[in-house]
Amino acid sequence: MRRQTATGGSHSAGSGRALRLDPLSLPVSYSAHDTRADGGIRQIELHRERVVLRRAVSGMRMALNLRVSDFLGIGVREIDDTQVMLVLVHRDPSLTIPLCVSDDQNEIVAAWAMWSETFALPQLQDTRREATPRRRRRNAIRSRRPRFLMRRRVGYQLNPTSIHRGEREIIARN
Template identity: 70%
Template sequence: MRRQTATSGINPAGSSRALRLDPLSLPVRFEAHDIRADGGVRHIELDRERIVLRRALHGMQMAINLRVSDFLGVALRGLDEAQLLVLVHRDPSLTIPLCVSSDREEIAVAWQMWSDIFALPLLPEDKLREPAARRRRHNAIRARRPKFLVRRRAGDLLNLANLHRNEREIIARD
C-alpha cells in the first residue's frame, strides 16, 4: 500500500477546502466525521475491493472490514450550498463520504468515476432506499422443545384403546 499524504482526506480544522478524494489514486486513507465515535472521528481506508472503517466507541477500538459489493451504490445528496457524494450502505452509520463540492459539473464527473471504479450503480437523491428494517428482538427458537426433549418421542396423551373403565383391578400376588 502506498503512503498517503495528509491532503487526501478531510482537511484540518479551520481549512476552507472541502473533501475531495481522487478515485484514480486508490488505496486512500482519510478521516471522516462520526458523531457516535470517540473524538467524533473515524478512520477510513478505501480500496477497490474492500473498505476498512476504524473507530473507537467508549474506549473500545474496532475495525469494520467491508466488501465494496456490500454497498448499495454511489449517491448524490444535496446540501444547502454544495452537494455531497457518498458511498451508501444499508446501515446508514456505515455510509462513507467521498466528495463535497459546489460545482455541479465536477460532482457529476466524480459521481460517474466512483461508480465505474467500484462497479456500483448511481443512486440519485430521490431514489435512495430506506434503511434496513430492524431485526426481531425476540428469540425465534424459544417456542421449540428443549434439545434433550427433541430426542424423545412425544407419547400419546389419550389412547382410547388402552382406557379401561368400570372394571375391577386384578392384582396377582404370589
C-alpha cells in the same frame, strides 16, 4: 503501494473545506466526521475491493472491514444550498462514507460517474433513507420443533357446530 491522504491534509470530511478523493489512486486513507465515535472522527481506508472503518466508541476501539459489494451504490446528498456531497451508500446510514464534497455540479457529476465505474456500483438518486429493519431468520423456529412437526398444522381445531353451550344435556340409558 502507497497511501494517500485526502487532498494532502488531515482535515475531516465535511469540515468546511472541500474533500476530493481520486478514484484512480486507490488505496486512499483519510479521516471523516462521525457523531457516534469518540472525538467525533473515524479513519477510513478505501481499497478497490474493501473499505476499512476505524473508530472508537465509548473507549472501545474497533475496525470494520466491509466489502465494496456490500454497499448499495454511489449517491449524492445536498449539504446546504451550495455544497453537494458524493457518498458511498450503505444499508446502515452510520456506515455511509463521504467521497467528495464540492460546490461545482459538473465536478460532482464527473466524480459520480468515475466512482460508480471504479467500484462497479450503481449511481443512486435518493440517498436519504432510514436504517432498514433487521431481516428475520428463515429457520427461527426450526431449533424449537422437531422436523416432522414442521409439516403438521399447529393446534387442533374443533368443529364449532359440535359444541353445545348453554343447553342441558339429557342422557337416556336403557
